[in-house]
Amino acid sequence: MTALAPLRTETDQRFAPARMRRTVLEMAYAGSTVHIGCAFSIIELLTVLYRNYLRYPENNPLAEGRDYLVLSKGHGVMAQYACMRELGWLNDSHIQNYFKDGSELKGLSDSRVAGLEVTSGSLGHGFSVGVGIAMGLQRKGTDQKVYAIVGDGELNEGPIWEGALVAAHHRMDNLMLIVDKNGFQAMGSTDDVLALGDLSAKFASFGFETLEVDGHDEAAIEAAIHQLWANGLGKPKALIARTVKGKGVPFMESDNRWHYTRLNAQTFAKAINALGLTGATK
Secondary structure, eight states, X not given: OOOOOOOOOTTOOTTOHHHHHHXXXXXXXXXXXXXXHHHHTTHHHHHHIIIIIOOOGGGOTTOTTOOEEEESSGGGHHHHHHHHHHTTSSOHHHHHTTTSTTOSOOSSOOTTSTTOOOOOOSTTSHHHHHHHHHHHHHHHTOOOOEEEEEETGGGGSHHHHHHHHHHHHTTOTTEEEEEEEOSEETTEEXXXXXXXXXXXXXHHHXXXXXXXXXXXXXXXXXXXHHHHHHHOXXXXXXXXXXXXXXXXXXXXXXXXXXXXXXXXXXXXXXXXXXXXXXXXXX
8 A cells, every 4th residue: 555645734833732722621611521631632643643644635524535533532522623623624613612502512423523433432333433434445445544543441342352353354554543542541540440461562463563652742643653654564553652641731631530520710721821822711
């Protein structure tokens, strides 16, 4: 399969991580909702994908020739909404009315929203949907790519490993699994709930080409994705991204309470200030 060159241009200033995190905070505060920490851990991953790699002909989220981003960890969807705002697929009204009565945007990924490829949140199945999409594109012989983002806690689910077996068996070299390895899940650390061991070795044993990367280093992420596509080994890809839950706001970092904690006026202002940005009011 032909290597995919990055799409980035040096003048493209969209998707700045602090700007993206501000959008997440605005949504969470406006909707008095949760899942801030698990959105923050994937900001840089999504930044690189949307800015550098994902192809949407004519900026159309439903374009037939598009690449596919499958957010299997659907509770991180506010980070994806922030990207969709940058692309002009969402506007300020969507952000300000997030999670309110009549809002189109839910707290989990919903395929009825253009730009979201799967309905997910019930963890474990989104990746298998991505495998199915990749299989269809493989049979059509297109050069389209599928990126599937899973949480490390989500790897507790058996369907992830069933999907991995199918992807490797069919040599789906158009599929890249990205693991948000932030070390936590809803009820505790992944090591305490169900230790995962060496994820790179596990996915390699399942027939994936694997790399590990600092999931908050945009240049390293870009280089790793490019390397995985460029190697052309005829295997599905797995990128293990070491991340920090709550990254970007020090009082949220590695504090699993921010999986379910809601912002109030004080914590919202404090979080915005930590980003070095001027806050908005609810």
